[in-house]
Every structure is written in structure tokens, then in C-alpha cells.
Amino acid sequence: xxxxxxxxxxxxxxxxxxxxxxxxxxxxxxxxxxxxxxxxxxxxxxxxxxxxxxxxxxxxxxxxxxxxxxxxxxxxxxxxxxxxxxxxxxxxxxxxxxxxxxxxxxxxxxxxxxxxxxxxxxxxxxxxxxxxxxxxxxxxxxxxxxxxxxxxxxxxxxxxxxxxxxxxxxxxxxxxxxxxxxxxxxxxxxxxxxxxxxxxxxxxxxxxxxxxxxxxxxxxxxxxxxxxxxxxxxxxxxxxxxxx
Amino acid sequence: xxxxxxxxxxxxxxxxxxxxxxxxxxxxxxxxxxxxxxxxxxxxxxxxxxxxxxxxxxxxxxxxxxxxxxxxxxxxxxxxxxxxxxxxxxxxxxxxxxxxxxxxxxxxxxxxxxxxxxxxxxxxxxxxxxxxxxxxxxxxxxxxxxxxxxxxxxxxxxxxxxxxxxxxxxxxxxxxxxxxxxxxxxxxxxxxxxxxxxxxxxxxxxxxxxxxxxxxxxxxxxxxxxxxxxxxxxxxxxxxxxxxxxxxxxxxxxxxxxxxxxxxxxxxxxxxxxxxxxxxxxxxxxxxxxxxxxxxxxxxxx
Numbered sequence: 001x002x003x004x005x006x007x008x009x010x011x012x013x014x015x016x017x018x019x020x021x022x023x024x025x026x027x028x029x030x031x032x033x034x035x036x037x038x039x040x041x042x043x044x045x046x047x048x049x050x051x052x053x054x055x056x057x058x059x060x061x062x063x064x065x066x067x068x069x070x071x072x073x074x075x076x077x078x079x080x081x082x083x084x085x086x087x088x089x090x091x092x093x094x095x096x097x098x099x100x101x102x103x104x105x106x107x108x109x110x111x112x113x114x115x116x117x118x119x120x121x122x123x124x125x126x127x128x129x130x131x132x133x134x135x136x137x138x139x140x141x142x143x144x145x146x147x148x149x150x151x152x153x154x155x156x157x158x159x160x161x162x163x164x165x166x167x168x169x170x171x172x173x174x175x176x177x178x179x180x181x182x183x184x185x186x187x188x189x190x191x192x193x194x195x196x197x198x199x200x201x202x203x204x205x206x207x208x209x210x211x212x213x214x215x216x217x218x219x220x221x222x223x224x225x226x227x228x229x230x231x232x233x234x235x236x237x238x239x240x241x242x243x244x
Numbered sequence: 245x246x247x248x249x250x251x252x253x254x255x256x257x258x259x260x261x262x263x264x265x266x267x268x269x270x271x272x273x274x275x276x277x278x279x280x281x282x283x284x285x286x287x288x289x290x291x292x293x294x295x296x297x298x299x300x301x302x303x304x305x306x307x308x309x310x311x312x313x314x315x316x317x318x319x320x321x322x323x324x325x326x327x328x329x330x331x332x333x334x335x336x337x338x339x340x341x342x343x344x345x346x347x348x349x350x351x352x353x354x355x356x357x358x359x360x361x362x363x364x365x366x367x368x369x370x371x372x373x374x375x376x377x378x379x380x381x382x383x384x385x386x387x388x389x390x391x392x393x394x395x396x397x398x399x400x401x402x403x404x405x406x407x408x409x410x411x412x413x414x415x416x417x418x419x420x421x422x423x424x425x426x427x428x429x430x431x432x433x434x435x436x437x438x439x440x441x442x443x444x445x446x447x448x449x450x451x452x453x454x455x456x457x458x459x460x461x462x463x464x465x466x467x468x469x470x471x472x473x474x475x476x477x478x479x480x481x482x483x484x485x486x487x488x489x490x491x492x493x494x495x496x497x498x499x500x501x502x503x504x505x506x507x508x509x510x511x512x513x514x515x516x517x518x519x520x521x522x523x524x525x526x527x528x529x530x531x532x533x534x535x536x537x538x539x540x541x542x543x544x545x546x
Contacts, residue, residue, distance in 0.1 A: 050433060076435045084433075090426035092491070101423055104416065105435035156434060 002061075003028045003160055003191050004049070004080075009058035011044055011215075018044040019055070020215045026160065031182060031192045033206035033223070035199070037235060040212040042195045043085055046162050050082050051075045062160070077108050081158035083149040085165050085195075089137035095148060096133045099123060099155045106156025120155065127151040127181070143174050150181065154190075161185065163194040167201055179205050203227065211235070260406070267399055281508060283395050283463070288484060288504045290402035290456045292496035295481035297409045298449035300490040301418075302425040302442060304352065307478045308363030311347075311370050312340050312450040314472035316457025318374070321387040321467050329392070333401075333458050340454025341447050348443035364478060371473035378469070386468030389461050397459040405452045409493060412448065421445045480504075487529060489536020498538050 004026040011019040019041045026032050034042050048055045051072040059068045067075055090098050099120050124130045127147040132140065137148060146166050153161055163182070167175045179201055186192055196202040202209065203223040211219040211226060213235040219226045226232055267286075271279060291309060299306045319336040327335070351362045378384050412418050420441040423431035432438045457477075461467060480503070481496070488499020506525065510518035529537065 052429075052433070071437070072432045073435045073437050076433055082433060084430070088427045088430040090423055090430065092426060093422075101419055102434040104419060105423070105431075107435070152434070 001028045002026070003063060004193070005061040006045075006049070007059050007061075009045065009048060009060070010056045011041070011048055011053075012056045017215050019048065019212075022058075022212070022215070022217050024210055024217065024220070026191060026193050028191055029186065029189070030207045031186050031194065031205055033202040033209040034193060034195045034212065035197075035202055035209060036212035039214070041215045042212055043164060044215075045212070046082060046164055046195065049075075049162065050080060073105075076106055076156055076158075079107075079157075079159040080162065081106070081153035081156045081160070082162040083146075083153050083164050083166055085168075087145040087149045089140070089145060089148055089152070091138035092136060094134050094136055095124070095129050095140070096120065098137050098148060099152055102152050103155040103157075118154070123151050123154055143170060146170070146178070150178075154185075158190065160191045160193065163192060163196075165195050165197060167196060167198045175201050260403075264399075264403055271395060279395055281505075283398050284508075285501055285504045286398050286402045287456055287460055288480065288500040289497055290398070290405045291453060291477065291481040292484040292488070292500040293402075293406055293409050293493060294449045294452035294456070296485045296490065296493065296496040297412065297452070298421065298445045299482065300485045300496065301413075301421045302445065304355070304442065304446075305360045305482060306363045306446070306449075307360045307482065308347075308366045309450075309453050309481050310473045310475055310477035311363070311367040312344060312453040313457035313460075313477045314367065314370060314469070314474075315340055315343060316454035316459075317461040317467055317472035318387075318469075319454070320458045320461035321389045324390055324462065329397070329462075333397070333455060336458030337451050337455045341451040343454075344447040344450030345443060347450075348446040352439070352442045352446060364475075367473050367475065367478050371469045374469040374473075386466055386471075388466050389464060391465040392462045394459055394463045398456070401455055401459050405455075406493065406497070408452070413493070417441060417444060417448075483526065485536075487526065487536060489533075489538035491535075492538065495536050495538045499536065502537065 002025045004024075006022060006024045009019050009022045009024075010017075022041075022045065024045075034045065036042055047053055049060060051067075051070050051074070054069050059066060061067065062075075062078060062080060065078075067078065070078075090101065093101065103120060118126070121130070124133060127150065129144065129147055129151060132144060137145070140148060150161075150163065150166060167178055170178070175198060182192060182194070182205055194202070194206070206223055208221065209219070209223050209226045210217060211229075211232050213231075218235060219229045219232045221229075267282065270282065274282075291313065295306065295309055298304065316336040319339060320332050323332050323335060347363075347366060351359055351366075354362055378386070413422075420431070420436045420438075423434070423436055424438055424441060428438060457472070461472075464471065481500075484499035484503050485496040486499070487503055488497065489495035503522075507518070507522060510521050514521060
């Protein structure tokens, strides 16, 4: 079943074309990687999906329902949660308060839309934040902040989770940990769309990869196939990766 | 936690009630001057706490408190003779709430310095519009207000405001405003209807300010637009809150007490230089205690 479907999404910023006629879909239970060079329009696509700003044209459907142009808080309550590329915690709140605040506002009538019913303590436990419970978010280390971003998104009990470069700048061990968590979430019934620069990790974890370049979709398919697509190689991966 | 600590914290929690009781009976033994001083201090506390509820929490710095205070002052001047005082107060609260809803819908699209400038302009606009009206249309300057002792009205209203703010900060509205202040982007993406919460928070805060203005008005006996919309009512609540520390309600309370008493002392002791000295003290405090006077103290406890 198509959980999220975008049709001919176009976004202009003044004269700059950030996205041009992008069609995409995400099926229930998938992990989809969204890749592309800097400035390809990946984060713009996330922003359009979550309603940060409206698209210039095109429609987005979530669970067959048209969500184009809805405000971010409504989209969140429908069951789409996101993380930010540069983490945006509530800095003067404790880790616990961060998650509590979001769980109060993030989903309608406490039930949420996902099958997952973790409470805050379970979320903290799962993300290794249990002993940081009372720590102010502004005092967290980079990795912990990333964990908090994902944990906080989950507190809205989403069906679809958008991860924006959650692995950027992390060491291999931390990357592996996040990869495991991502897989675990999918097994728990949450569909995932993730922007990632870490190629190995993306290719390893994704069921399908969508490639954007200069605002256009240039490839869409299973990771092995996409890797060998000459257009993708030229635009993004570089020859070294293909030989690897 | 040991026993003495527990006693201390219960005492701290009970202190507002004790202070309220002491102040209730104060007119029986205090001098007129002291009562007048306490009235002013209480009014400043009320204004600072109201300001903190919205601007201190969301970081949308409003410099328009005088607009709402002044509207309250004028409502008492206009309706004070024909309606009973409590009804006038309720009217002032209602009008200010609606007025701030309209203002908020327009101005809260702006951020940072733009919001500050626009709200400041609003107070000046009202000041000058009323002045113009009085001079051109009615041919008067200012209005008489039936003077009454405002000690009890201000005392009760200030304590109601403090209580209301303490309660509101624990509701969804309070939490939403706090999330907006922490990160508006994150708040809106995690389910907070930011426009609604900002406008509502601004209206509630302005309603309190209007209530204080309406209650304070009879003290003067005569008011004009320059008194009612004095920019001091815009700047002082902001300065007091930043001075005392944001984050907790004790901040604006302490800030308002310290600054208004300091101002009174300096004004009576060095009447020509008091502004310079007050300014100097504020610069020192802001440089040495960026989190406000209560910031450091509260950090130690947590």
C-alpha cells in the first residue's frame, strides 16, 4: 500500500528551482533512502512534505488523503514525524521534558497513528538516554542529540518517520547503532524515509533508494541497481565508489 | 533531603500566602507613604509577571505593554462614573483581551526586533491618536477619574495574576508557549499550533496588563494620554524581567521589587542623578549576571 505519494512536486525559491516535477512514493513498511549531492533538494522535499513551506505546485497524499498545504502541526498529528538536519531540541528542557512535551502535543488523543505504543521511559531506554533523563538538552553530546531527535519524533507515535541526515558526522560504531535502530523501527511497523550522505549505511539499510540531482529525480530503485545507474554515478557517487 | 531543608522549602512555598496576609492587614499599621510605595511595587510585579508570561517565555519581546496598560487606564476614566468599579475592571479585561487578539494576529507574524518595534509603535500610536482626538474633537486634555484608594484592588489583582500565571504555565497553553520560546520550528513540527498559542498567550498577558491599568487609574485622579501610555510601562516590565531572570516566575517578581525599590531610593536620595546611577547598575548586572539575579541561585538548587 502506498503510504506517502508525491505527484509533480515543484518548489521555486524566487528564481531558484529547488524541486522540479518530482514524483515519488513510499510504501508501507519500507525503508527508503533519499540521496543526492548537496543542493539536490532533499531537505526541501522533507520541508514540503511536513508543511514547513508549501510547494509551488504538485500534490502530496498520505494514506490516500490529500495533505498538500497543511500546516506542520496538522501533518504531525496525522502521523508524519521528522528530525532536523541540525538538531533542534528544546535546549532548556531536560531530555525527559523534551519527549514529554512532544508526546502531549504530537498526536491526537494520545493514541497516535502507529502500532507502536511505547511510553516515555521505554523510549528513553531504547535510545540509551535513560541516565540522561534529567540532563538539559543543551548539555548533550552530538550523538545523544541525534538520539534525542529520533526519540522525540517517535514520541508523536508516527506511522511515517522522516530522518534527515541522522548519521552525519558520527563514527562507525554510532552509525551502526543508528542503522540497527532504524531497522528495528521498521520491524516495529514504522515506515521510514531517510536522507543520508553516508553511502554505505544508506545502501545497506534501504529497501529502495531515490536519487535527486538539481531538483529532479534521476533514479529510483533497489540500491544495487541505483549504484550502477550511469546518471547517478556521474551526478553523485563518483567513479571510485563504483569500482569499490 | 534533611529536615531543615524540608522546613525551608515548605516555608518558601507558603511565603506568598504569608506575604499576602501581611499585606492584607498592612493598612492597619503602615504609613500612607509606605502603602503608596507598596501599591506601586505590586503594580510593577503584576506588569512584569504578565510580561514574562508571554514575552519572557516565547522570547517575542513586546515593548507595547503601555498600550494595554493605557487602554485599561482610559476605560476606568471613561466608564468609572457610570459603572461599578468591579464591572469596569471586567470590561477592561475583556476589551484588552479582544484588542490584543487583533493586534497579535497582525504583529505576531513578525519576529525579533520587528515585533519589538511594532509593539512599541502601537503604544505611541495610541498615545498620539488619543491626544489628537482630545485636542481636535473634544477640545479637552486628559480626563478626571474619581479618586479611590487602589491599594486593595491592586493587591488582589496582582495576586490573582501571579496565581493565574502559575496555573497557566502548567497547562497546555503554558507548555506550548515554552516550546515556542525554546524552538519555534521544532514546536510547530511537533504538533503545536504556534499561531494560535502565540496570539492566545499575547492576549492573556495583555488582558492582565489592562486589568492593572484599570485598577491603577483612580490613584491619579486625573489622567492624560501621556501618563496612561507612558513608555516606562513598556520598558520597565521587560527590564525587570530580564534583570530578575526569565525561566521562572520568581524572576520577574524579584526583578520588579528590586528595580522599583532601587528607583524609589535613588530618586529620593540623588534626585538629579538617579537615572544615570540606575542605568549604571543595570549595565553591571546584565554584564555579570546574564541569566538574571535569580538565574545563578536557582541553578545551584537543581
